[in-house]
Amino acid sequence: MTQTADRSTDSLRIRMMGTVLTGDDAGYDDARSVFNGAVDRRPAIIARCANSTDVAHALRFAREHGLEVSVRGGAHNFAGIAVAVDGMMIDLSPMRRVTVDPDARVAVVGGGATLADLDAATQEHGLAVTGGTVSHTGVGGLTLGGGFGWLTPMLGLTSDNLVAADLVTADSRQLRVTADEHPELFWAIRGGGGNFGVVTSFEFRLHPVGPLVDFGLFFWEDDRLAEALRLLRDIVATLPRTTGALIAPMNAPPAVFIPEAHHLTPGVAFLLAGFAGRAEHAKLLEPVRAALPPLFEFVTPMPYTALQQALDESAPWGINVYEKALWLDELSDGAIDVVRTHLPKRTSPMSFVPTFALYGAYGDLGDETAFGATRKERFAFNVAAITPDPRVLAAERAWARAFWQDMLPHAAGTGNYVNFLAEADDARVRSSFGPKYARLARVKAAYDPDNVFHLNPNIKPAT
Numbered sequence: 001m002t003q004t005a006d007r008s009t010d011s012l013r014i015r016m017m018g019t020v021l022t023g024d025d026a027g028y029d030d031a032r033s034v035f036n037g038a039v040d041r042r043p044a045i046i047a048r049c050a051n052s053t054d055v056a057h058a059l060r061f062a063r064e065h066g067l068e069v070s071v072r073g074g075a076h077n078f079a080g081i082a083v084a085v086d087g088m089m090i091d092l093s094p095m096r097r098v099t100v101d102p103d104a105r106v107a108v109v110g111g112g113a114t115l116a117d118l119d120a121a122t123q124e125h126g127l128a129v130t131g132g133t134v135s136h137t138g139v140g141g142l143t144l145g146g147g148f149g150w151l152t153p154m155l156g157l158t159s160d161n162l163v164a165a166d167l168v169t170a171d172s173r174q175l176r177v178t179a180d181e182h183p184e185l186f187w188a189i190r191g192g193g194g195n196f197g198v199v200t201s202f203e204f205r206l207h208p209v210g211p212l213v214d215f216g217l218f219f220w221e222d223d224r225l226a227e228a229l230r231l232l233r234d235i236v237a238t239l240p241r242t243t244g245a246l247i248a249p250m251n252a253p254p255a256v257f258i259p260e261a262h263h264l265t266p267g268v269a270f271l272l273a274g275f276a277g278r279a280e281h282a283k284l285l286e287p288v289r290a291a292l293p294p295l296f297e298f299v300t301p302m303p304y305t306a307l308q309q310a311l312d313e314s315a316p317w318g319i320n321v322y323e324k325a326l327w328l329d330e331l332s333d334g335a336i337d338v339v340r341t342h343l344p345k346r347t348s349p350m351s352f353v354p355t356f357a358l359y360g361a362y363g364d365l366g367d368e369t370a371f372g373a374t375r376k377e378r379f380a381f382n383v384a385a386i387t388p389d390p391r392v393l394a395a396e397r398a399w400a401r402a403f404w405q406d407m408l409p410h411a412a413g414t415g416n417y418v419n420f421l422a423e424a425d426d427a428r429v430r431s432s433f434g435p436k437y438a439r440l441a442r443v444k445a446a447y448d449p450d451n452v453f454h455l456n457p458n459i460k461p462a463t
């Protein structure tokens with residue numbers, strides 16, 4: 001797409017309720033910043049949209065001026081694709097309102113809301129929908145790519161719970177999208193990413209959760225890493241739907257609830273979130289403790305909103321990150337060997353390997369949505385290079401790549417979770433969507449034939 005020299009924004013400013021920022025405006029640098037501190041991209045125009053009509057105006061302006069378009073939800077994409085270099089960034093962050101109808105058990109969520117916004121509003125009524133594990137992540141990108149977290153074994157993906165969306169197309173049409181209105185588009189936005197339009201509002205089905213849930217953390221030091229991982233794969237296979245689980249080879253964080261002597265000790269953490277009450281939670285923890293006594297543990301009830309923020313410190317806003325991920329059908333002995341070999345080679349004590357266990361309600365849907373991966377039980381394996389020091393990032397990036405490369409032979413194919421694609425080249429996007437790619441390409445051709453929305457794991461319009 002050509003970028004024209006005409007950057008006169010007055011005609012846009014007078015149409016929009018929200019603000020329009022260019023390089024000279026106060027607030028421009030804050031508005032262009034994203035979660036990943038290693039990203040420094042400068043858009044020509046930031047359209048801070050207050051509503052769907054603003055989005056329609058901004059898209060029309062971008063089209064008329066030949067500007068490349070990006071969409072910013074929560075700005076958590078690892079590569080910073082929310083920011084179009086020299087282009088138009090459609091910034092949805094002013095649209096964070098969440099409205100809950102507790103009787104209908106439905107939440108209407110602004111396209112720029114964060115998971116923290118969503119959880120705060122729904123928990124006022126003792127309700128929730130599946131979110132991710134870091135609360136400043138955007139609902140927008142997370143939902144459009146699928147979305148998994150503590151509640152996935154009980155409630156499925158975030159996108160499985162989507163019942164409607166308001167969407168602005170590339171040619172500025174404002175559509176209501178449901179199972180009955182634009183059904184193919186409704187299918188595509190549940191897993192197909194931000195390829196089809198700007199979603200200004202999501203409507204989710206809600207479920208009773210909390211307000212208190214049961215948290216459990218076990219930690220084993222490096223010497224027992226392989227033994228612990230072998231135990232955890234067996235334990236995970238027995239977990240009920242009412243428990244979410246995350247395995248995380250990492251350094252013990254310097255948190256107040258961890259004995260000081262163990263701060264930064266390398267090893268593996270096993271985190272559990274129980275939604276069926278204290279007694280069931282205790283019953284699940286006992287065999288873990290008995291089979292391999294941990295170096296330390298932390299077991300406590302906590303508010304659901306606190307559970308949703310429990311990992312925020314592991315990836316604070318503005319930190320330097322890089323990540324490589326893949327699917328594992330199982331934690332085989334070979335895969336465990338790779339973890340044992342590569343984990344000690346990291347330079348940054350913050351780098352870790354969050355491995356999300358997906359089971360239970362994860363498998364309840366299949367072809368009903370565009371989510372590209374198979375729905376059989378599996379792990380989303382993620383090598384996360386994280387450092388506050390930008391000088392260390394190159395070494396950490398090399399570490400993550402080497403680790404990932406050696407894990408590939410144990411992976412379930414070459415596809416990936418599209419929300420974990422830091423480098424979304426065409427071949428990997430196609431393998432991530434597998435047989436669903438062709439149908440997605442037809443939907444793309446119907447709603448975005450010129451591929452205006454291409455700063456994402458991009459689906460090319462079918463010809």
Ligand SMILES: Cc1cc2nc3c(=O)[nH]c(=O)nc-3n(C[C@H](O)[C@H](O)[C@H](O)COP(=O)(O)OP(=O)(O)OC[C@H]3O[C@@H](n4cnc5c(N)ncnc54)[C@H](O)[C@@H]3O)c2cc1C
Pocket residue numbers: 035070071072073074075076077078080081082092111112131132133134136137138139140141142143144145146147148149193194195197198199200315419420455456
């Ligand atoms: C620290 C961290 C933790 C994470 N944890 C999890 C997790 O537990 N579970 C999980 O499933 N994922 C997780 N993710 C991945 C996360 O789902 C993706 O990074 C996702 O893209 C973030 O969405 P966002 O709106 O914040 O991102 P943005 O960078 O704002 O957007 C990314 C892309 O999504 C699209 N997009 C966003 N909002 C909209 C919208 N309203 N309309 C149309 N397109 C839109 C655009 O194409 C945009 O380029 C995590 C990421 C990070 C960095």
